[in-house]
């Protein structure tokens with residue numbers, strides 16, 4: 047007796063049946079496939095009932111069953127067919143995108159972006175509140191207009207008419223006011239989001255391994271910092287802003303339109319599934335092209351940066367034409383990709399517009415019929431057409447309405463503002479753009495999530511450090527060329543108070559040893575020990591204060607000489623800077639400069655000679671009073687007093703450990719001990735005198 051009793055309840059009964067189906071299917075789904083898609087159970091349970099309810103509203107001829115339990119096989123096939131269509135639409139709505147190496151639902155990057163924006167939650171809540179209020183005001187305007195028209199036609203009462211007009215004015219004014227507040231707040235949130243995300247991204251970049259920077263160009267990173275972060279922020283606003291506005295608008299419009307005429311409403315929504323399907327195809331391509339355009343633009347930037355920063359080399363080798371060709375190629379690729387993307391956008395717009403026009407004609411025809419049947423009033427029909435026009439009106443973007451095909455590539459983030467784009471389509475569009483932009487912004491997460499091979503988790507901070515360095519059976523290959531061992535079972539030690547010179551032909555692995563001692567990389571096998579403790583156990587800052595390196599091509603930062611010497615040392619006294627400059631033999635030329643220590647060194651120290659740059663770089667290392675000092679060809683451009691300078695470098699209470707990498711024989715002679723490297727292995731070691739008399743690799747090296 048249960049089903050006949052349920053059938054007696056009519057529409058309510060059919061929804062109760064849907065609820066029961068949901069319980070049974072949902073429960074079975076969880077038992078059989080615990081991690082499976084639960085949306086399927088919801089759709090399979092509810093979609094047939096939604097179909098039957100809408101059919102009832104349309105008043106189509108023929109008797110439809112109230113309950114599915116008592117329905118004939120024909121109705122079961124029909125209703126479940128609609129459920130399958132709904133399921134397919136759902137799968138179209140949630141495309142998968144790749145996040146880093148993993149495949150994930152398109153929601154994943156969106157959720158991460160929202161998590162990034164979470165600190166702005168008080169402003170976001172206010173903005174959403176204004177958004178709802180503005181949508182309410184906006185959608186009630188046509189209804190109030192229809193009411194005013196009906197009042198005008200049927201009643202002479204001025205008070206009723208004034209109330210209707212007053213309501214109309216109130217709805218318009220409040221929607222404008224709330225829309226303004228919503229827009230302002232979203233822009234404010236966006237600026238703060240950009241600032242914080244760039245800051246976070248840059249912080250994560252500066253701590254990356256050196257291998258990461260060898261694989262990624264500076265121009266690409268700067269492009270990620272600017273355009274990709276802007277793209278990510280556009281997900282918040284305008285994307286989420288516009289999508290929610292459209293959602294609010296669509297819900298409001300549907301509610302008012304259903305109230306006026308369910309039949310016309312269903313007709314007006316006829317093109318929605320088709321538009322969504324077309325959107326899915328378009329979005330997949332657009333997403334792919336969008337990424338390709340961003341990559342190509344970053345590559346073009348890299349070409350410019352590389353050419354400009356190496357302009358002297360380009361000039362010397364007459365490489366202008368080659369550079370021009372490289373740039374035109376990169377530019378051509380970007381333009382081709384943009385053209386392709388724009389062409390696909392144009393085709394998509396054409397299809398969408400045709401669908402929309404067909405539906406408009408259909409609604410007008412049926413509206414006219416309903417008016418003749420008397421199932422809708424003239425005011426109601428006017429209000430309905432106003433709603434349709436409203437739904438078909440373009441969405442405003444900041445400075446007026448811009449056709450979507452004119453939106454610049456990097457800001458292909460705006461809502462579809464194409465004239466005639468319906469609110470439903472704009473909703474589907476803004477939803478698609480939201481997901482596609484969130485996916486494109488994934489690169490930001492790739493960098494934020496980048497894991498370091500060289501960890502900085504060490505905590506060891508001894509009160510005193512002797513500076514005894516041991517390379518223990520160290521083997522190493524650069525991450526960019528993992529197949530080629532650059533160091534093979536290298537074992538030697540650096541003793542406190544001694545200058546140990548590393549000698550060897552070009553490419554024998556000398557600088558690589560220095561890089562491992564600075565922990566730029568982690569050895570593949572073996573260990574580098576400092577006072578018997580592996581380098582990785584030392585606290586990051588402590589280690590880099592104790593171990594200082596002056597490289598082959600010292601890099602100075604734009605700013606004064608003082609800033610460069612005291613770089614990274616907040617608490618550095620003037621006397622310490624002067625003492626370090628004196629020890630490095632730089633005081634002489636600095637005092638001859640008009641502005642002394644305040645002299646600007648220019649970009650990358652370009653206003654100083656090579657030798658002067660080397661001396662300032664040595665002073666920058668000495669000011670830290672390091673326990674271990676590495677001089678990697680740091681004296682190649684120095685004149686006669688290099689000898690004195692070496693003595694100064696060693697002076698640290700007399701027990702500083704110095705690793706000297708040099709090709710200059712007279713410098714090698716000054717060292718206490720020499721380690722000779724050949725093809726990444728230790729060929730021999732000993733004092734310069736010992737090695738000089740042996741006639742082995744060291745002697746051969748001196749003869750070269």
Ligand SMILES: Nc1ncnc2c1ncn2[C@@H]1O[C@H](COP(=O)(O)OP(=O)(O)OP(=O)(O)O)[C@@H](O)[C@H]1O
Nearest residue numbers: 260524526527532551552553554555556557558559
């Ligand atoms: N970043 C890198 N990525 C891959 N291979 C590298 C990298 N740096 C150096 N190499 C390779 O490692 C080997 C050792 O280089 P390294 O710079 O240690 O030699 P070196 O003895 O200091 O040479 P030089 O006397 O010319 O300075 C070389 O064959 C070089 O090509």
